[in-house]
Amino acid sequence: MAASGRTARPEVIWARPERAARGPRPAHTRAEIAAAAVRVADAEGPGGVSMRRVAAEIGCGTMSLYNYVPRKEDLYELMVDAVSAEYDLSAEPSGDWRADTLALAAQTRALMHRHPWLPRLMSPAHGFSPNALRYLEHFLWVLEPLDVPGGTKMELISMVNGVVSTYVVNELSEAERARTSPFPPGQEHAARMALLARELSRGDHPRLAAVLGAGFAAVDLDAHFARALGRLLDGFDPERVSPPPGPSAPPSPA
Amino acid sequence: MAASGRTARPEVIWARPERAARGPRPAHTRAEIAAAAVRVADAEGPGGVSMRRVAAEIGCGTMSLYNYVPRKEDLYELMVDAVSAEYDLSAEPSGDWRADTLALAAQTRALMHRHPWLPRLMSPAHGFSPNALRYLEHFLWVLEPLDVPGGTKMELISMVNGVVSTYVVNELSEAERARTSPFPPGQEHAARMALLARELSRGDHPRLAAVLGAGFAAVDLDAHFARALGRLLDGFDPERVSPPPGPSAPPSPA
DNA sequence: CCCCACTACGTACGCTGTACGTAACTAGGA
DNA sequence: TCCTAGTTACGTACAGCGTACGTAGTGGGG
Numbered sequence: 001m002a003a004s005g006r007t008a009r010p011e012v013i014w015a016r017p018e019r020a021a022r023g024p025r026p027a028h029t030r031a032e033i034a035a036a037a038v039r040v041a042d043a044e045g046p047g048g049v050s051m052r053r054v055a056a057e058i059g060c061g062t063m064s065l066y067n068y069v070p071r072k073e074d075l076y077e078l079m080v081d082a083v084s085a086e087y088d089l090s091a092e093p094s095g096d097w098r099a100d101t102l103a104l105a106a107q108t109r110a111l112m113h114r115h116p117w118l119p120r121l122m123s124p125a126h127g128f129s130p131n132a133l134r135y136l137e138h139f140l141w142v143l144e145p146l147d148v149p150g151g152t153k154m155e156l157i158s159m160v161n162g163v164v165s166t167y168v169v170n171e172l173s174e175a176e177r178a179r180t181s182p183f184p185p186g187q188e189h190a191a192r193m194a195l196l197a198r199e200l201s202r203g204d205h206p207r208l209a210a211v212l213g214a215g216f217a218a219v220d221l222d223a224h225f226a227r228a229l230g231r232l233l234d235g236f237d238p239e240r241v242s243p244p245p246g247p248s249a250p251p252s253p254a
Numbered sequence: 255m256a257a258s259g260r261t262a263r264p265e266v267i268w269a270r271p272e273r274a275a276r277g278p279r280p281a282h283t284r285a286e287i288a289a290a291a292v293r294v295a296d297a298e299g300p301g302g303v304s305m306r307r308v309a310a311e312i313g314c315g316t317m318s319l320y321n322y323v324p325r326k327e328d329l330y331e332l333m334v335d336a337v338s339a340e341y342d343l344s345a346e347p348s349g350d351w352r353a354d355t356l357a358l359a360a361q362t363r364a365l366m367h368r369h370p371w372l373p374r375l376m377s378p379a380h381g382f383s384p385n386a387l388r389y390l391e392h393f394l395w396v397l398e399p400l401d402v403p404g405g406t407k408m409e410l411i412s413m414v415n416g417v418v419s420t421y422v423v424n425e426l427s428e429a430e431r432a433r434t435s436p437f438p439p440g441q442e443h444a445a446r447m448a449l450l451a452r453e454l455s456r457g458d459h460p461r462l463a464a465v466l467g468a469g470f471a472a473v474d475l476d477a478h479f480a481r482a483l484g485r486l487l488d489g490f491d492p493e494r495v496s497p498p499p500g501p502s503a504p505p506s507p508a
Numbered sequence: 509c510c511c512c513a514c515t516a517c518g519t520a521c522g523c524t525g526t527a528c529g530t531a532a533c534t535a536g537g538a
Numbered sequence: 539t540c541c542t543a544g545t546t547a548c549g550t551a552c553a554g555c556g557t558a559c560g561t562a563g564t565g566g567g568g
Contacts, residue, residue, distance in 0.1 A: 011445060012442075012445050012446050012449050014449060015445065015449050020513080020514060020515090021513090021514095021566085021567085022512080022513045022514060022565085022566065022567075023512090023513055023514025023515055023564075023565070023566080024513095024514065024515055024516095024563085024564045024565050024566085025515090025565085026514090026515070026516095027515080027516085050554080050555065050556080051555080051556065051557080052554085052555080052556095060516075060517085061516060061517040061518075062517080062518090062556095062557090063516075063517055063518075063519095063557080063558095063559095064515075064516050064517060066557075066558095067514080067515060067516075071556085071557090072555095072556065072557090123423075123427065124423060124424045124427040125427045125428070125430070125431045128446065128449070128450050128453070133453065133458075133459050133462065134459075136459070136462050137458070137459040137460075137461055137462045140461035140462055140465060141461055144461070150464065150465035150468050151465070151468070153465065154465060155478075155482060158420065158421075158424060159417060159420065159421075159482060159485075159486070161420075162416060162417055162419070162420025162421070163413060163416055163417060163420070165416070165420070166412065166413070166415075166416025166417075166419065166420065167412075167413075167416070169377075169378060170378045170412060173377065173378040173379045174379070176379070177379045188266075191265060191266050191269065192266050192382065195266050195268060195269050195382070196382050199382070199387065204387075204391070205387050205388075205390070205391040206391075207391055207394035207395055207398070208387065208390050208391045208394055210404065211394060211404035211405070211407065211408060214404050214405070224409075228409060228413060230489070231413075231486070231489030231490055232413070232485070232486055232489055233489070234488060234489035235484070235485030235486055235487070235488040235489045236485055274544080274545060274546090275535085275536090275544090275545095276534075276535060276536075276543075276544045276545060277533075277534065277535080277543095277544055277545025277546055278532085278533045278534050278535085278545065278546055278547090279533095279534085279546090280545090280546070280547095281546080281547080304523080304524065304525080305524085305525065305526080306523090306524080306525095314547075314548085315547060315548040315549075316525095316526090316548080316549090317526080317527095317528095317547075317548055317549075317550095318546070318547050318548060320526075320527095321545080321546060321547075325525090325526090326524095326525065326526090
């Protein structure tokens, strides 16, 4: 009795069988739908992904989509899993967990460059899609030479992905803004920079003015990225970090 | 001629004067509007923040809000700046940049706990609101004892905030999901965990099964947080990291 | 063979951001 | 002092959204 019928299914989409046992064969597949949604998001940004738009893309009525995807959130989950299939995990770990981790991070970065909506649509609430499992398993394989507890490895994976995500979002924010903004490209950014310069010239924020005035540009993004991640990994490497004086965080006795 | 009238202003909201020179005095202030929006977001989640809802909250017509906030995006910017005012930056840096940075990160974490919508609404495209400048300036002050170039300090700030954001999003994801989900609390999470267990018992993903099977729970979140951030800072500390063998990232010659 | 679960899809509802028109008001210039 | 131009306030309207629901039609298991 409780919550029967067509509504109120707390199910995870991965628990639903792709093909039902009884009825006529569905006209589309999950992969097809996910690919269509990814195509739309790539072309028009995440805001362009609507149930109507995706349904039109695969050539079916809007509400038919709900036979495959109970809620829009699940469509997002399908999309994230679909692009996660683009990871090339064919190579065996080299034994150098640091280099392999950097390579995985570079793949994630490239993935997010190909699909700029990924950071926004990826959520820890999704977690554990088929390709996410594949990825995690491979990452743990890569980390096997690293001599730390399993929980710490998960922590490392989470932080690496967080840092990569943060980095890419920063990296792409201006481009994405330019795409979204209804104004001539660069105009908004120019306005922001002019305002910032005016604000900094007021004399408050002297340290910020010094740092920003020293010149933004001419940074090698790839090297920057590798360096930032390298720093993070340094913190996890028991062979590189000198043993902490205190237990963990406190640098000196109180 | 070009784009005159009431539309097409590429202006940043912080460049608009709060009170116009000519017309009647506005009935509300920016701070009042931002506070109302924050109140709504705190109570009903970021999805509850609509122009109509906020307008009703301050007791004015929907379209009147557009006199203060040209686009909804700007309302978000106001909200982020408003809660950024909650940073307590009154204490002078202690000279121990590590401890001070951890304290700032703890403030950010607490801020995000108070306002769980913050990570989602905060965007690098906003950047440089008044309170963001205050925060950055103070952070750079804290980092003055750290002997690295200014650009590296900005990198550190960005990465610390990215890691904190990632950490808190992970930390709060289940709670947020429970608030959003139309199903009984915990039911969805339980479904996900059951599916995960079933999937892991299939025998693929042996490493993941080993790590996750070793027990999730009973972790001290605060210690976890401090440890993760401490690791990150280790990577920036020239006194703690042994000098890298190669130029930067590559661990050994090819 | 037949039944019924399942697919497909049109309609409709409540919600969103916001463009636009109009009326009231107020401060600066004549 | 009055006039006028710019601003505030706000109702109406439109396009688009997610999705609940009703209704045909279809095809595989008992």
